[in-house]
Amino acid sequence: MLTGRPVHAAAAGRPGRVAVARRAAAGALALTLAACSGPQSALDPAGDAAEAIAGLFWVLLAGAAVIWALVIGAAVFALRFKTRPISERAGLRLVLWGGAVVPTLILSVLLVYGLRLMPLLRDPAAELRVEVVGEQFWWRVTYRPEGGPAVVSANEVRVPVGARVEFSLDAADVIHSFWIPALGGKVDMIPGRSNRLALRATRTGTFRGVCAEFCGPAHTRMAFPVVVMEPEAFRAWLAEQAREASPAGNETFLANGCGGCHAVRGTPATGTIGPDLTHLASRLSLGADLLPNDAASRARFVAEVDTLKPGARMPGFGMLPPAEAAAIADYLGSLE
Amino acid sequence: MVYGRDDATLWTLLTPPTVWALHFLFAYVAAAMACGETPFALGPVRVAIGVATAFALGLIALAWRQAYRHWGRGADRPPHDAPTDEDRQRFLGFATLLLCGLSAVAVVFSALPAVFLSDCR
Structure with a gap:
Protein backbone atom coordinates (compact mmCIF):
# COMPACT_ATOMS: atom_id res chain seq x y z
CA MET A 1 0.00 0.00 0.00
CA LEU A 2 2.79 2.39 0.87
CA THR A 3 4.98 1.65 -2.12
CA GLY A 4 3.28 4.03 -4.52
CA ARG A 5 3.20 7.11 -2.37
CA PRO A 6 6.81 7.71 -1.37
CA VAL A 7 7.73 8.03 -5.06
CA HIS A 8 5.34 10.92 -5.49
CA ALA A 9 6.38 12.43 -2.22
CA ALA A 10 10.04 12.12 -3.11
CA ALA A 11 9.35 13.68 -6.50
CA ALA A 12 7.72 16.59 -4.73
CA GLY A 13 10.79 16.98 -2.53
CA ARG A 14 9.06 15.76 0.63
CA PRO A 15 10.08 12.65 2.54
CA GLY A 16 7.65 9.73 2.33
CA ARG A 17 6.05 7.97 5.25
CA VAL A 18 8.61 5.21 5.25
CA ALA A 19 11.45 7.71 5.25
CA VAL A 20 9.83 9.66 8.07
CA ALA A 21 9.36 6.49 10.11
CA ARG A 22 12.96 5.51 9.42
CA ARG A 23 14.21 8.92 10.52
CA ALA A 24 12.05 8.80 13.66
CA ALA A 25 13.44 5.37 14.50
CA ALA A 26 17.02 6.54 13.93
CA GLY A 27 16.35 9.60 16.10
CA ALA A 28 14.85 7.49 18.87
CA LEU A 29 17.81 5.11 18.73
CA ALA A 30 20.28 8.01 18.86
CA LEU A 31 18.47 9.50 21.85
CA THR A 32 18.42 6.12 23.59
CA LEU A 33 22.11 5.54 22.99
CA ALA A 34 22.98 9.10 24.01
CA ALA A 35 21.35 8.35 27.37
CA CYS A 36 23.96 5.63 27.89
CA SER A 37 26.87 8.06 28.13
CA GLY A 38 27.47 10.99 30.44
CA PRO A 39 28.82 11.67 33.92
CA GLN A 40 26.24 9.57 35.74
CA SER A 41 25.89 6.42 33.66
CA ALA A 42 26.67 2.87 34.67
CA LEU A 43 26.90 2.10 30.94
CA ASP A 44 29.74 4.59 30.39
CA PRO A 45 32.16 3.08 32.94
CA ALA A 46 35.27 4.84 34.23
CA GLY A 47 36.20 2.26 36.87
CA ASP A 48 36.90 -1.46 36.92
CA ALA A 49 33.89 -2.31 39.09
CA ALA A 50 31.61 -0.32 36.78
CA GLU A 51 33.15 -2.09 33.77
CA ALA A 52 32.35 -5.46 35.37
CA ILE A 53 28.78 -4.33 36.07
CA ALA A 54 28.31 -2.91 32.57
CA GLY A 55 29.68 -6.18 31.14
CA LEU A 56 27.19 -8.09 33.27
CA PHE A 57 24.40 -5.87 31.95
CA TRP A 58 25.31 -6.42 28.30
CA VAL A 59 25.61 -10.19 28.80
CA LEU A 60 22.19 -10.24 30.48
CA LEU A 61 20.71 -8.07 27.73
CA ALA A 62 22.09 -10.29 24.97
CA GLY A 63 20.89 -13.42 26.79
CA ALA A 64 17.45 -11.87 27.32
CA ALA A 65 17.25 -10.95 23.62
CA VAL A 66 18.12 -14.52 22.56
CA ILE A 67 15.57 -16.03 24.97
CA TRP A 68 12.92 -13.54 23.88
CA ALA A 69 13.53 -14.39 20.22
CA LEU A 70 13.33 -18.13 20.96
CA VAL A 71 10.09 -17.83 22.96
CA ILE A 72 8.38 -15.52 20.47
CA GLY A 73 9.71 -17.67 17.61
CA ALA A 74 8.21 -20.76 19.24
CA ALA A 75 4.90 -18.96 19.74
CA VAL A 76 4.79 -17.80 16.11
CA PHE A 77 5.76 -21.29 14.95
CA ALA A 78 2.98 -22.83 17.04
CA LEU A 79 0.38 -20.30 15.88
CA ARG A 80 1.16 -20.11 12.16
CA PHE A 81 3.05 -23.19 11.03
CA LYS A 82 2.39 -26.09 13.37
CA THR A 83 -1.23 -26.86 12.67
CA ARG A 84 -1.42 -30.42 14.10
CA PRO A 85 -1.16 -30.83 17.87
CA ILE A 86 1.82 -32.67 19.34
CA SER A 87 1.28 -35.72 21.52
CA GLU A 88 0.53 -35.33 25.22
CA ARG A 89 3.80 -37.01 26.14
CA ALA A 90 5.77 -34.61 23.90
CA GLY A 91 3.86 -31.68 25.41
CA LEU A 92 4.74 -32.72 28.95
CA ARG A 93 8.35 -33.17 27.95
CA LEU A 94 8.37 -29.67 26.39
CA VAL A 95 7.00 -28.19 29.63
CA LEU A 96 9.55 -30.08 31.72
CA TRP A 97 12.56 -29.03 29.64
CA GLY A 98 11.48 -25.62 28.38
CA GLY A 99 9.69 -24.60 31.58
CA ALA A 100 11.89 -26.06 34.31
CA VAL A 101 15.23 -27.61 33.38
CA VAL A 102 16.56 -25.09 30.86
CA PRO A 103 15.50 -21.96 32.86
CA THR A 104 17.11 -23.48 35.98
CA LEU A 105 20.36 -24.10 34.13
CA ILE A 106 20.36 -20.56 32.67
CA LEU A 107 19.63 -19.02 36.08
CA SER A 108 22.39 -21.11 37.68
CA VAL A 109 24.94 -19.92 35.14
CA LEU A 110 23.83 -16.29 35.58
CA LEU A 111 23.92 -16.55 39.37
CA VAL A 112 27.45 -17.95 39.40
CA TYR A 113 28.53 -15.36 36.81
CA GLY A 114 27.13 -12.55 38.98
CA LEU A 115 28.34 -13.89 42.36
CA ARG A 116 31.86 -14.36 40.99
CA LEU A 117 32.10 -10.55 40.66
CA MET A 118 31.31 -9.85 44.31
CA PRO A 119 34.76 -10.49 45.84
CA LEU A 120 36.33 -8.23 43.19
CA LEU A 121 33.99 -5.39 44.17
CA ARG A 122 35.16 -5.65 47.78
CA ASP A 123 38.89 -6.14 47.28
CA PRO A 124 40.41 -4.65 50.45
CA ALA A 125 43.90 -3.83 49.12
CA ALA A 126 43.49 -0.06 49.25
CA GLU A 127 46.03 2.68 48.60
CA LEU A 128 43.83 5.45 50.00
CA ARG A 129 41.04 5.42 52.54
CA VAL A 130 38.15 7.86 52.35
CA GLU A 131 35.42 8.03 54.96
CA VAL A 132 32.06 9.26 53.74
CA VAL A 133 29.16 9.91 56.10
CA GLY A 134 25.71 10.46 54.65
CA GLU A 135 23.72 13.18 56.40
CA GLN A 136 20.40 14.82 55.58
CA PHE A 137 21.18 16.07 52.85
CA TRP A 138 24.90 16.24 52.28
CA TRP A 139 28.11 14.21 52.40
CA ARG A 140 30.82 14.49 55.06
CA VAL A 141 34.05 13.38 53.39
CA THR A 142 37.31 12.66 55.24
CA TYR A 143 40.47 11.64 53.37
CA ARG A 144 42.91 9.47 55.33
CA PRO A 145 46.07 9.28 53.24
CA GLU A 146 48.79 6.95 54.51
CA GLY A 147 51.35 8.82 56.56
CA GLY A 148 49.54 12.14 56.20
CA PRO A 149 47.02 14.10 58.22
CA ALA A 150 43.30 13.48 57.78
CA VAL A 151 41.68 16.05 55.49
CA VAL A 152 38.04 16.99 56.04
CA SER A 153 35.89 18.11 53.13
CA ALA A 154 32.27 17.82 52.03
CA ASN A 155 29.98 17.27 49.05
CA GLU A 156 32.75 16.38 46.63
CA VAL A 157 34.90 13.27 46.20
CA ARG A 158 38.26 13.29 44.47
CA VAL A 159 40.33 10.19 43.79
CA PRO A 160 43.58 9.49 41.93
CA VAL A 161 43.24 7.53 38.69
CA GLY A 162 44.46 3.92 38.81
CA ALA A 163 44.57 3.70 42.62
CA ARG A 164 42.33 1.39 44.62
CA VAL A 165 40.41 3.58 47.05
CA GLU A 166 38.54 2.11 49.98
CA PHE A 167 35.45 4.02 51.01
CA SER A 168 34.21 3.57 54.56
CA LEU A 169 30.51 4.39 54.45
CA ASP A 170 28.44 5.49 57.45
CA ALA A 171 25.20 7.36 58.06
CA ALA A 172 24.55 9.98 60.71
CA ASP A 173 20.76 10.00 60.78
CA VAL A 174 18.81 7.77 58.37
CA ILE A 175 19.79 5.23 55.71
CA HIS A 176 21.49 6.74 52.67
CA SER A 177 23.18 4.99 49.76
CA PHE A 178 26.47 5.91 48.13
CA TRP A 179 26.46 5.43 44.37
CA ILE A 180 28.90 6.61 41.72
CA PRO A 181 27.46 4.82 38.66
CA ALA A 182 30.51 5.53 36.48
CA LEU A 183 32.89 3.95 39.03
CA GLY A 184 31.00 1.04 40.56
CA GLY A 185 28.00 -0.36 42.34
CA LYS A 186 26.08 1.27 45.15
CA VAL A 187 26.42 0.47 48.83
CA ASP A 188 23.97 1.48 51.54
CA MET A 189 25.05 3.74 54.41
CA ILE A 190 23.41 2.46 57.56
CA PRO A 191 23.41 4.25 60.95
CA GLY A 192 25.56 2.34 63.44
CA ARG A 193 27.42 0.28 60.86
CA SER A 194 30.41 0.91 58.60
CA ASN A 195 30.08 -0.53 55.13
CA ARG A 196 33.04 -0.75 52.80
CA LEU A 197 33.38 -0.25 49.09
CA ALA A 198 36.58 -0.47 47.05
CA LEU A 199 36.71 1.46 43.78
CA ARG A 200 39.42 1.94 41.18
CA ALA A 201 38.96 4.64 38.57
CA THR A 202 40.43 3.84 35.17
CA ARG A 203 40.28 7.24 33.47
CA THR A 204 40.34 10.86 34.54
CA GLY A 205 37.27 13.04 34.33
CA THR A 206 34.41 14.52 36.29
CA PHE A 207 31.54 12.23 37.17
CA ARG A 208 28.52 12.39 39.42
CA GLY A 209 27.54 10.42 42.49
CA VAL A 210 24.11 10.35 44.08
CA CYS A 211 22.24 9.23 47.15
CA ALA A 212 20.44 6.12 45.97
CA GLU A 213 18.20 5.46 48.98
CA PHE A 214 15.28 7.75 49.78
CA CYS A 215 16.36 9.72 52.85
CA GLY A 216 13.91 12.61 53.20
CA PRO A 217 12.39 15.63 51.40
CA ALA A 218 15.65 16.74 49.73
CA HIS A 219 16.82 13.24 48.83
CA THR A 220 16.98 14.10 45.13
CA ARG A 221 19.13 17.14 45.97
CA MET A 222 21.83 15.07 47.60
CA ALA A 223 24.48 14.39 45.00
CA PHE A 224 28.19 15.08 44.63
CA PRO A 225 30.72 15.64 41.88
CA VAL A 226 33.42 12.97 41.59
CA VAL A 227 36.73 14.12 40.14
CA VAL A 228 39.21 11.50 38.99
CA MET A 229 42.64 13.15 38.82
CA GLU A 230 46.19 12.25 37.82
CA PRO A 231 48.00 11.02 40.97
CA GLU A 232 50.35 14.05 41.02
CA ALA A 233 47.47 16.49 40.67
CA PHE A 234 45.56 14.64 43.37
CA ARG A 235 48.48 14.87 45.81
CA ALA A 236 48.80 18.58 45.16
CA TRP A 237 45.07 19.07 45.57
CA LEU A 238 45.00 17.13 48.84
CA ALA A 239 47.94 19.15 50.21
CA GLU A 240 46.06 22.32 49.29
CA GLN A 241 42.90 21.04 51.00
CA ALA A 242 44.88 20.31 54.19
CA ARG A 243 45.88 24.00 54.41
CA GLU A 244 44.02 26.22 56.88
CA ALA A 245 41.94 29.16 55.69
CA SER A 246 42.59 32.82 56.33
CA PRO A 247 40.21 34.46 58.83
CA ALA A 248 40.25 37.74 56.89
CA GLY A 249 36.72 39.06 56.31
CA ASN A 250 34.92 36.54 58.51
CA MET B 1 7.02 -38.48 61.03
CA VAL B 2 6.71 -37.15 57.54
CA TYR B 3 9.05 -39.84 56.20
CA GLY B 4 8.25 -43.52 55.78
CA ARG B 5 4.55 -42.92 55.25
CA ASP B 6 2.29 -45.15 53.26
CA ASP B 7 0.05 -42.26 52.18
CA ALA B 8 0.78 -38.83 50.83
CA THR B 9 -0.71 -36.01 52.90
CA LEU B 10 -0.46 -32.24 53.09
CA TRP B 11 2.39 -32.75 55.56
CA THR B 12 4.50 -34.81 53.16
CA LEU B 13 3.74 -32.17 50.52
CA LEU B 14 4.98 -29.37 52.78
CA THR B 15 8.19 -31.13 53.84
CA PRO B 16 10.52 -30.05 51.00
CA PRO B 17 9.62 -26.32 51.09
CA THR B 18 9.90 -26.42 54.89
CA VAL B 19 13.42 -27.82 54.60
CA TRP B 20 14.22 -25.03 52.13
CA ALA B 21 12.82 -22.39 54.54
CA LEU B 22 14.80 -23.74 57.50
CA HIS B 23 18.01 -23.96 55.44
CA PHE B 24 17.52 -20.37 54.24
CA LEU B 25 16.90 -19.14 57.79
CA PHE B 26 19.93 -20.98 59.11
CA ALA B 27 22.26 -19.58 56.43
CA TYR B 28 20.91 -16.06 56.82
CA VAL B 29 20.93 -15.97 60.63
CA ALA B 30 24.32 -17.69 60.96
CA ALA B 31 25.97 -15.22 58.57
CA ALA B 32 24.29 -12.24 60.25
CA MET B 33 25.39 -13.37 63.71
CA ALA B 34 28.96 -14.09 62.60
CA CYS B 35 29.23 -10.66 60.96
CA GLY B 36 27.81 -8.99 64.06
CA GLU B 37 30.37 -10.63 66.35
CA THR B 38 33.59 -10.46 64.36
CA PRO B 39 33.44 -8.43 61.20
CA PHE B 40 35.22 -9.74 58.15
CA ALA B 41 35.50 -13.45 59.05
CA LEU B 42 33.08 -15.97 57.59
CA GLY B 43 35.21 -19.14 57.52
CA PRO B 44 33.34 -21.30 60.08
CA VAL B 45 29.97 -20.08 58.80
CA ARG B 46 30.84 -21.16 55.26
CA VAL B 47 31.64 -24.66 56.53
CA ALA B 48 28.42 -24.75 58.58
CA ILE B 49 26.38 -23.64 55.56
CA GLY B 50 28.06 -26.38 53.50
CA VAL B 51 27.09 -29.02 56.09
CA ALA B 52 23.54 -27.63 56.38
CA THR B 53 23.22 -27.67 52.59
CA ALA B 54 24.27 -31.33 52.35
CA PHE B 55 21.86 -32.19 55.19
CA ALA B 56 18.97 -30.27 53.58
CA LEU B 57 19.59 -31.88 50.17
CA GLY B 58 19.63 -35.31 51.90
CA LEU B 59 16.21 -34.62 53.48
CA ILE B 60 14.84 -33.42 50.15
CA ALA B 61 16.19 -36.59 48.49
CA LEU B 62 14.34 -38.70 51.07
CA ALA B 63 11.15 -36.72 50.41
CA TRP B 64 11.73 -37.24 46.68
CA ARG B 65 12.04 -41.02 47.10
CA GLN B 66 8.84 -41.18 49.13
CA ALA B 67 6.94 -38.89 46.73
CA TYR B 68 8.09 -41.01 43.79
CA ARG B 69 6.53 -44.01 45.52
CA HIS B 70 3.29 -42.08 46.27
CA TRP B 71 3.14 -40.98 42.65
CA GLY B 72 3.10 -44.63 41.60
CA ARG B 73 6.59 -44.51 40.07
CA GLY B 74 5.35 -42.92 36.88
CA ALA B 75 2.73 -45.57 36.14
CA ASP B 76 0.31 -42.90 35.01
CA ARG B 77 0.73 -39.47 33.43
CA PRO B 78 -0.54 -36.22 35.03
CA PRO B 79 -2.89 -34.47 35.65
CA HIS B 80 -4.26 -37.17 38.02
CA ASP B 81 -7.57 -35.34 38.37
CA ALA B 82 -10.05 -38.18 38.70
CA PRO B 83 -12.08 -38.08 41.96
CA THR B 84 -10.55 -41.28 43.32
CA ASP B 85 -8.30 -42.06 46.26
CA GLU B 86 -5.66 -43.36 43.87
CA ASP B 87 -5.56 -40.18 41.82
CA ARG B 88 -5.51 -38.06 44.96
CA GLN B 89 -2.42 -39.99 46.08
CA ARG B 90 -0.78 -39.63 42.70
CA PHE B 91 -1.60 -35.93 42.51
CA LEU B 92 -0.08 -35.26 45.95
CA GLY B 93 2.92 -37.42 45.11
CA PHE B 94 3.51 -35.63 41.81
CA ALA B 95 3.09 -32.16 43.35
CA THR B 96 5.60 -33.15 46.06
CA LEU B 97 8.04 -34.31 43.38
CA LEU B 98 7.85 -30.90 41.69
CA LEU B 99 8.28 -29.12 45.04
CA CYS B 100 11.32 -31.32 45.75
CA GLY B 101 12.92 -30.11 42.52
CA LEU B 102 12.14 -26.47 43.31
CA SER B 103 13.33 -26.76 46.92
CA ALA B 104 16.59 -28.49 45.93
CA VAL B 105 17.40 -25.73 43.42
CA ALA B 106 16.47 -23.06 45.97
CA VAL B 107 18.69 -24.62 48.65
CA VAL B 108 21.65 -24.70 46.25
CA PHE B 109 21.01 -21.10 45.15
CA SER B 110 20.83 -19.73 48.69
CA ALA B 111 24.05 -21.58 49.59
CA LEU B 112 26.01 -20.35 46.55
CA PRO B 113 27.02 -16.94 48.01
CA ALA B 114 28.89 -18.83 50.75
CA VAL B 115 31.09 -20.33 48.02
CA PHE B 116 32.11 -16.91 46.70
CA LEU B 117 32.14 -14.63 49.74
CA SER B 118 34.90 -15.08 52.29
CA ASP B 119 34.17 -12.11 54.55
CA CYS B 120 31.39 -9.81 55.65
CA ARG B 121 32.20 -6.72 53.61
Missing part, protein backbone atom coordinates in the same frame (compact mmCIF):
# COMPACT_ATOMS: atom_id res chain seq x y z
CA GLU A 251 33.40 39.02 61.03
CA THR A 252 29.83 38.90 59.63
CA PHE A 253 30.07 35.13 59.16
CA LEU A 254 30.96 34.67 62.83
CA ALA A 255 28.57 37.36 64.12
CA ASN A 256 25.59 35.54 62.58
CA GLY A 257 26.54 32.27 64.23
CA CYS A 258 27.59 30.41 61.07
CA GLY A 259 30.59 29.00 62.95
CA GLY A 260 28.26 27.18 65.34
CA CYS A 261 27.53 24.64 62.65
CA HIS A 262 30.26 25.09 60.06
CA ALA A 263 34.00 24.74 60.44
CA VAL A 264 36.49 26.93 58.63
CA ARG A 265 39.81 25.50 59.78
CA GLY A 266 42.26 28.08 61.08
CA THR A 267 39.45 30.36 62.30
CA PRO A 268 37.16 30.38 65.38
CA ALA A 269 34.48 28.65 63.28
CA THR A 270 34.66 25.06 64.52
CA GLY A 271 31.12 23.68 64.18
CA THR A 272 30.73 20.12 62.97
CA ILE A 273 26.96 19.96 62.42
CA GLY A 274 27.10 21.18 58.82
CA PRO A 275 29.61 20.82 56.00
CA ASP A 276 33.22 21.95 56.48
CA LEU A 277 33.63 25.18 54.48
CA THR A 278 37.41 25.61 54.66
CA HIS A 279 37.85 25.34 50.86
CA LEU A 280 34.26 25.88 49.78
CA ALA A 281 35.09 28.13 46.83
CA SER A 282 37.42 25.50 45.34
CA ARG A 283 34.61 22.98 44.99
CA LEU A 284 32.86 22.34 41.69
CA SER A 285 29.33 22.86 42.96
CA LEU A 286 27.27 24.07 45.91
CA GLY A 287 24.77 22.40 48.23
CA ALA A 288 25.59 18.77 47.35
CA ASP A 289 25.75 19.35 43.58
CA LEU A 290 22.62 21.48 43.56
CA LEU A 291 23.90 24.82 42.21
CA PRO A 292 26.95 26.01 40.28
CA ASN A 293 29.62 27.38 42.61
CA ASP A 294 29.53 31.09 41.69
CA ALA A 295 29.02 34.28 43.69
CA ALA A 296 25.30 34.59 42.90
CA SER A 297 24.58 30.98 43.84
CA ARG A 298 26.53 31.26 47.11
CA ALA A 299 24.43 34.28 48.14
CA ARG A 300 21.23 32.55 47.02
CA PHE A 301 22.04 29.34 48.89
CA VAL A 302 22.58 31.17 52.20
CA ALA A 303 19.33 33.12 51.78
CA GLU A 304 17.06 30.35 50.46
CA VAL A 305 18.44 27.07 51.76
CA ASP A 306 15.11 26.24 53.40
CA THR A 307 13.34 26.18 50.02
CA LEU A 308 16.32 24.94 47.99
CA LYS A 309 16.76 21.97 50.31
CA PRO A 310 13.50 21.27 52.12
CA GLY A 311 14.11 19.44 55.38
CA ALA A 312 17.73 20.57 55.75
CA ARG A 313 18.76 21.61 59.25
CA MET A 314 20.16 24.97 58.15
CA PRO A 315 17.62 27.82 58.29
CA GLY A 316 17.36 30.27 55.41
CA PHE A 317 19.11 33.59 56.10
CA GLY A 318 16.94 35.66 53.77
CA MET A 319 16.20 38.07 56.61
CA LEU A 320 19.78 39.37 56.74
CA PRO A 321 20.32 42.99 55.66
CA PRO A 322 21.71 43.03 52.09
CA ALA A 323 25.10 44.33 53.25
CA GLU A 324 25.56 41.47 55.70
CA ALA A 325 24.37 38.84 53.19
CA ALA A 326 26.85 40.23 50.67
CA ALA A 327 29.65 40.15 53.25
CA ILE A 328 28.97 36.48 54.03
CA ALA A 329 28.79 35.58 50.33
CA ASP A 330 32.06 37.44 49.72
CA TYR A 331 33.71 35.61 52.59
CA LEU A 332 32.52 32.23 51.28
CA GLY A 333 33.90 33.19 47.87
CA SER A 334 37.29 33.88 49.44
CA LEU A 335 37.60 30.33 50.82
CA GLU A 336 39.62 28.98 47.91
